[in-house]
Amino acid sequence: MSSSGEEQVDLNHLADSWIELSENPLNLSKAGYDELVSCGLFSEQQVVSLLKHKEQYGKLLTLAELMVVPNFDVDFIRSITRFVTTGNNFDEPNANIGRMIRDGTHSILIRTGMVPEQKRGFKDEGAGAVYRGDRHALLVRYKFNFMRKLSVALTAEKDEGEVFNFDKSRKGFDFYSGHFAVRNIGKLRLLALGDYQVGYGQGLVVNGSFASGSSSDPVSIGAVSQGIKPYSSSGESFFKRGVAFSLGNKNFLTDIFFSYKKMDANLNNADTTFGNMEFTSFQTSGLHRTDAEILDKNAVSELFYGGNVRFKNGNYKLGLTGYASGYDLSLKRDKQPYNQFEFSGKRLFGLGFDYSYLFRNVNLFGEVAVDMNGVPAFVNGFIMSPDSKVAFSVLYRHYSPEYSNIYSGSFRRSSKVMNESGIYTGLSIKPTRLWSILISYDQFRFPWLKYRVDAPSMGSDFSSQATYQPSRNTQVVFRYILRSGEVGNDESPFLTSRIVSAKHQGLRIHIASKVSPTFSLRTRAEFINYTSVKSESRGFMVYQDIHYHPMNSKWKINVRYVLMDTDDYDSRIYAYENDVLYSFSMSAYSESGSRFLLNVRYKLSRSVDLWFRYAATFYDKRQTIGSGWDEIQGNRKSDIALQLRLLL
Numbered sequence: 001m002s003s004s005g006e007e008q009v010d011l012n013h014l015a016d017s018w019i020e021l022s023e024n025p026l027n028l029s030k031a032g033y034d035e036l037v038s039c040g041l042f043s044e045q046q047v048v049s050l051l052k053h054k055e056q057y058g059k060l061l062t063l064a065e066l067m068v069v070p071n072f073d074v075d076f077i078r079s080i081t082r083f084v085t086t087g088n089n090f091d092e093p094n095a096n097i098g099r100m101i102r103d104g105t106h107s108i109l110i111r112t113g114m115v116p117e118q119k120r121g122f123k124d125e126g127a128g129a130v131y132r133g134d135r136h137a138l139l140v141r142y143k144f145n146f147m148r149k150l151s152v153a154l155t156a157e158k159d160e161g162e163v164f165n166f167d168k169s170r171k172g173f174d175f176y177s178g179h180f181a182v183r184n185i186g187k188l189r190l191l192a193l194g195d196y197q198v199g200y201g202q203g204l205v206v207n208g209s210f211a212s213g214s215s216s217d218p219v220s221i222g223a224v225s226q227g228i229k230p231y232s233s234s235g236e237s238f239f240k241r242g243v244a245f246s247l248g249n250k251n252f253l254t255d256i257f258f259s260y261k262k263m264d265a266n267l268n269n270a271d272t273t274f275g276n277m278e279f280t281s282f283q284t285s286g287l288h289r290t291d292a293e294i295l296d297k298n299a300v301s302e303l304f305y306g307g308n309v310r311f312k313n314g315n316y317k318l319g320l321t322g323y324a325s326g327y328d329l330s331l332k333r334d335k336q337p338y339n340q341f342e343f344s345g346k347r348l349f350g351l352g353f354d355y356s357y358l359f360r361n362v363n364l365f366g367e368v369a370v371d372m373n374g375v376p377a378f379v380n381g382f383i384m385s386p387d388s389k390v391a392f393s394v395l396y397r398h399y400s401p402e403y404s405n406i407y408s409g410s411f412r413r414s415s416k417v418m419n420e421s422g423i424y425t426g427l428s429i430k431p432t433r434l435w436s437i438l439i440s441y442d443q444f445r446f447p448w449l450k451y452r453v454d455a456p457s458m459g460s461d462f463s464s465q466a467t468y469q470p471s472r473n474t475q476v477v478f479r480y481i482l483r484s485g486e487v488g489n490d491e492s493p494f495l496t497s498r499i500v501s502a503k504h505q506g507l508r509i510h511i512a513s514k515v516s517p518t519f520s521l522r523t524r525a526e527f528i529n530y531t532s533v534k535s536e537s538r539g540f541m542v543y544q545d546i547h548y549h550p551m552n553s554k555w556k557i558n559v560r561y562v563l564m565d566t567d568d569y570d571s572r573i574y575a576y577e578n579d580v581l582y583s584f585s586m587s588a589y590s591e592s593g594s595r596f597l598l599n600v601r602y603k604l605s606r607s608v609d610l611w612f613r614y615a616a617t618f619y620d621k622r623q624t625i626g627s628g629w630d631e632i633q634g635n636r637k638s639d640i641a642l643q644l645r646l647l648l
Contacts, residue, residue, distance in 0.1 A: 017229075018083075019582060024148050025085040028066075029059035032250050033312055034189070038226045041080050044356055044363045045071045045385060048315060060086040071385065097150075104146035106648035111139040111580065113613075113641035114160060121161060121289065121629030130629050131161035131289040138164065138173070139234055141582075153232035154178040161289030174288055177239070181230040189246040189253065195231040195239045198257050199409065200308045200321040201354025202379045204369035204417065207409030208238060218426030218440035218463065219383055219393045221411060222365045225319070225354070227308070228255055236286030237264070240304055255308040262298035264288075268332060278332040282406075290629065301328040306350075315358040322351045323407065338449035341418065343404040348372055350405045361385045367410070377403040377417065379410055381424075389430040396423045401448035413461070419448045438465040452488040455499050459485030473515075479508040489534055502532035506573075520547045530570040539571030540564070541589045545578075554603040562595040580611035580643040593619040593635075611643040 017040070026039050028050065036047045049070040054060065063086055066072045114136045121131035137160045144152040156173040158164050166172050179194035197208030202222065208229070228246055231239040240259035247254050264283035283296045306323030325348045333344050352369030366380030381395030397411055401419040408417035411424070422444030429437045445458035462482040469475045483504040507527045514520040521544070528539035541564045548557040558578040566572055572590040578599040579585040589595065597615045604610060616638035619625065625632045 020145075021083045024145055025083055026148070027086065028063075028084050029054070029086045033317075034227060034253060038229070039083070040226070041083060043071070043220060043383065044222065044358060044365065045361070045383065048358050062086055071388075073388065100146035100150045104144050104150065107141075107143045107145075108646045108648070109139070109141040109143075109582065109643065110645075111137075111583070111641065111643040113137045113639060115632075115637065115639050117625075117632045117634065117637055119161075119626070119629065120631040132291070132294070133158065133161050133163040133289065135160050140173075141232065141234075143232065149183055151181045151230055152179070153230070155232055155234055157234040157236075159287055159289070162287070175234070175236050175286065177231065177234070177236075179230040179232060187247050187249065189248060190228050191243075191245045192228055192230050193243055195241050196244050196257070197226070197229045197231050197239055198244065198255070198308075199226045199229075200255075200310075201225055201319055201352060202365070202367035203410040204354075204367045204377055204379060204408055205321040205350045205352035205405070206306070206323055206407040208240075217428065218438050219391045219428045221381060221393050221395050221424065221426060222356075222363075222383065225310075227253075228257065237282075237284040242304075251312055253308075253310050257304075257306060259302070259304040261302055263300045263302050264296045264298065265300040265329070265331075266296055267299050267329075278330050280332060280334055299329075302326075317356045319354040320352070321354070322349075324349050325407075337454070338451055341402045341404065341448065342416075343406055348404075348406065350407065369405070369408075371404045373402070373404065375400050375402045375404065377405075377408075391428045393426040394424070397421065413442065413444050413459070414446060414450065419446050419450070421445055421447065434468060434470055436467045436469075438467075439463070453486065453499055454488060455486075457486035457499055459483070473513060475512045477508070477510040477512075479506070479510070481506040487532065500533040502530070504570075505529045518548060518550045520549070521545065522547070524575070526573050526575075528566070528571045528573055535568075535570070537567035537571040539566030539573050539590075541566075541573040541575070543575065556601040558597075558599040560595075560597040562589060562597075564589040564595070565592045566590050577615070578613075580613050580641050581609075581645065583641070583643075591619055592621055593617060607647040609645050611641070611645070613639075613641040613643075615639050 021039060026035060026041075033047060033051060036042055036050065037044070042050070049072070050066075053069045060066070063077060063081060063084065065086075066077050067074070118135070119131070122129050122135055137158065139155070139157045141155045142153065144150070155177040156175070158174040162174040163170060164172060164174070177195045179192055179196060181190065181192045181196075182188075183190050199207035208226075228244045240257065241261035242257070242259035244255065244257035264286070265279040266281050266283055268278040268280050279300055283293075288294050288297045302325060304323065304325040306321070308319060308321040310317060310319035327346050330346045331344050333339055333342060349372035350369060352367050354365075354367035356363065356365040361384060363383045365382070366378065368376065368378040370376050377399045379395065379397040381393060383391065383393040385391040395411060398421045399412070399418050403418045405417065410417055412420055413422065414420050422442055424440065424442040426440040427438070431437065440461075440463045442461040444460070445456070446453070447456050449455065450457065460483070463479070464481075465477060465479045467475060467477050481504070485502055486499040487502045489498055489500045505528070508524065509526075510522070510524045512520070512522045523544055525542045526540070530537045530539075541562065543560055543562040546559045548555070560577065564573065566589070569590055572588045574586060574588050577585040577587050577597055580599070581601075587595070595615065595617045598613065600612045602610045616636060619635045622635045623633070625634070625637045
C-alpha cells in the first residue's frame with residue numbers, strides 16, 4: 001500500500017506532529033471539538049463523550065477523571081498521558097504578543113548524516129562526478145513556540161549529493177521551509193503564513209495527512225479532519241505555501257486557504273512547438289543531485305486556493321470543502337491504457353460534502369465528492385461500540401476509474417484515490433483483562449486496468465492480532481495476515497499480460513518486556529510466504545532490541561540486531577526503527593544477511609542534547625548494493641547521523 005498519487009505522505013512530518021504535541025500538550029479542560037478531533041488522539045465517540053462530560057460536570061481537574069468518561073479505558077488513558085494535560089501550564093488564551101515572545105521557547109536543531117560507502121554517483125568516471133554536491137546531508141531547523149498559541153519555524157535542508165554554496169545562482173541550502181502561526185485570538189481560530197497542510201472530512205477532496213487502507217486499530221477507520229496545520233518538516237512536496245486562516249466559534253467555522261509555489265516536474269522537451277512547454281509527471285523525491293534532477297527543480301508553478309465551512313451542533317457535524325488549482329504548464333502524461341483517466345491538463349477542481357453523526361454508541365460518517373468533470377466518489381461508514389469491551393466498524397468506498405483528483409487522500413488500497421470499490425470491516429474485542437483481539441477484513445476490486453495489471457482485478461486483505469499482557473511490564477503479540485489479489489504476469493508472451501492470482505501470508509510474534517527500571521527488551525520473529533502462478537518465495541526475519549533508559553541519567557541507548565533471509569523482494573519484511581529525534585525510519589529487510597543499529601541520546605545539559613545513530617546492513621550473497629548512480633561496491637551499506645538540539 002502506498003500513499004496518494006502525486007500528493008504523497010511525509011512520514012517525518014507525521015513524527016514531527018506527535019513530538020510537537022508531546023512538547024506542547026493539549027489542554028483537555030479548554031480544548032473544543034475541532035482541537036480534539038484534529039489532534040488525532042480521539043475517536044468521534046470519545047470527543048463527544050468528553051465534551052458532554054465537561055458540559056455536565058465542568059472542567060477536568062486531573063487525567064484520572066477520564067476513567068468515568070464513556071469510551072475511555074485505562075489502557076487508552078495511559079497511552080495519551082504524554083500528549084494531554086488538564087492544568088493551566090500549556091494554555092494562556094489572554095496572553096499578548098509581548099508575553100508570548102518573552103516567555104516562549106526557542107529550539108535549534110542541527111542534523112547531519114552520510115553513507116560512508118561511496119556511491120557510484122560520487123565517483124569521477126572521466127567527466128566528473130554525476131552528483132554535483134558532497135556526500136553529506138544537512139538539516140538546520142529553528143522553532144519558536146508559546147504553549148499552543150504561537151509558533152514560528154524555519155527549516156533549511158540539503159540531501160546528500162546536492163550542492164551547498166552561496167553565490168549568484170544558489171542560496172546555500174537546496175530547500176527552505178517556514179511558517180508563522182497564531183491561534184485563538186477572538187474569533188480567529190488560526191492564522192498560518194508560509195507553509196501549511198490542509199485536510200477535511202474523509203480526505204476525498206483534499207488531505208495532506210496520513211490516510212491508507214491499513215491501521216494498527218482496525219476500528220479507527222474514519223479520516224482525521226485536521227483542518228489547517230502549520231508545516232515545518234523537511235519533505236519538499238507535501239505542503240502548500242501561502243496564507244490560510246480559520247474563523248468562527250465552537251459551532252461554526254470557516255477556513256480559507258491560498259497557496260502559490262514552485263513544484264518539481266519532469267519536463268517534456270520534445271514538444272516545444274510555438275513555445276508549448278509541457279511536463280509529463282510531478283517529481284516528489286526532493287532530490288536535486290544530477291543535472292537532470294536540477295533541471296526538474298521548480299519547473300512548474302502551482303496556484304491552489306479554496307475553503308471549508310463546517311457546522312457542529314450536538315451530535316452531528318456537517319462540512320463543505322472546495323478547491324481550485326492551476327499550473328503554468330500543461331501536464332501531458334505518456335498515455336497508456338491503464339492511466340488514460342488520470343488527470344492531464346492545467347486546471348483542477350474539487351467539491352465535497354462530509355458528515356458525522358453520533359447516535360448513542362454508533363458513529364455514522366462519510367463524504368461525497370465530485371471532480372472537475374462532475375465524476376462522483378464517495379466513502380461512508382460507521383463505528384459501533386455495543387459494549388465497553390467490543391467495537392466494530394464498516395466502511396464502503398467507491399472511487400470511479402474516471403475520478404480525477406490528485407489532492408485526495410482517503411481510505412484506499414491502491415496508490416491513488418480512483419479506480420477502486422470495496423467494503424471494509426473491523427472488530428476489536430477485549431474478552432478478559434489480559435487479552436485483546438483485533439480483526440479486519442477488506443474486500444476490494446479495481447474496475448479498470450492498473451500499472452502492470454492489464455485487466456480489471458480484485459483482492460482481499462485479512463488481518464488478525466491477539467495481544468496478551470499478563471502485567472504492565474510484559475506484552476506478547478501474535479499477528480497473522482493474508483492478502484490475496486491479482487497481478488500481471490510479466491512472462492506472458494502476449495502484448496498484454498494476463499493476470500494471475502497471488503497470495504501473501506505473514507505471521508509475527510512480538511514480545512516486549514521491561515526487565516528492570518533501566519532495561520527493556522523487544523524480540524520479534526516474522527515469517528512471510530508469497531505465492532503466485534509464476535513463483536513462490538519465503539522470508540524470515542528476527543530482531544532483538546535492547547533499550548537502556550536509566551531514570552535521571554544523561555544517557556539513552558537503543559541497540560538492534562537483525563537476521564534476515566528472504567528469497568526475493570516479494571517476500572521482504574518491513575519494521576520500524578529507532579532514529580534520532582524528529583526523524584522516521586522504516587526499513588525493508590530483504591535477501592540474506594544481517595543488520596545492526598545503534599541509537600544514542602546524551603543530554604549535555606538541561607537545554608542541550610546530542611543524538612547519534614549508526615546502522616549497517618551486511619548481505620551474504622551480494623557484491624554490489626543498489627542500482628544506477630546509487631550503486632555501492634561490496635556487501636555492506638551503512639548510514640551515520642549526528643544531531644544536536646538546543647532548547648533556549
